[in-house]
Amino acid sequence: MQLVSMANEMAKVRYWELTMQVIEVEAALNQVISLIDKMEEVPTAFGGYRVMKPDQLRALVRKVAAKLTSLKDTLKASEAELIARDWSV
Numbered sequence: 001m002q003l004v005s006m007a008n009e010m011a012k013v014r015y016w017e018l019t020m021q022v023i024e025v026e027a028a029l030n031q032v033i034s035l036i037d038k039m040e041e042v043p044t045a046f047g048g049y050r051v052m053k054p055d056q057l058r059a060l061v062r063k064v065a066a067k068l069t070s071l072k073d074t075l076k077a078s079e080a081e082l083i084a085r086d087w088s089v
Contacts, residue, residue, distance in 0.1 A: 011083045
């Protein structure tokens with residue numbers, strides 16, 4: 001019985017770690033948004049490398065944020081199942 005209890009605790013810890021990692025990614029995205037907001041569009045005749053425009057970067061961040069929200073919703077909906085099955089799903 002102690003082995004089952006230990007497995008349950010490990011599953012809870014793994015779920016908690018994944019949840020914390022998702023929160024860290026959200027925080028990083030917020031920092032990215034702050035950096036994008038500080039960007040200035042500078043027209044240049046230089047033909048070398050190009051940086052994406054702030055609007056394009058914001059669109060990418062919105063897509064990532066939407067997928068992250070979907071992941072969070074799935075995690076929350078599957079919390080009991082993930083822990084009960086010890087991540088075998």
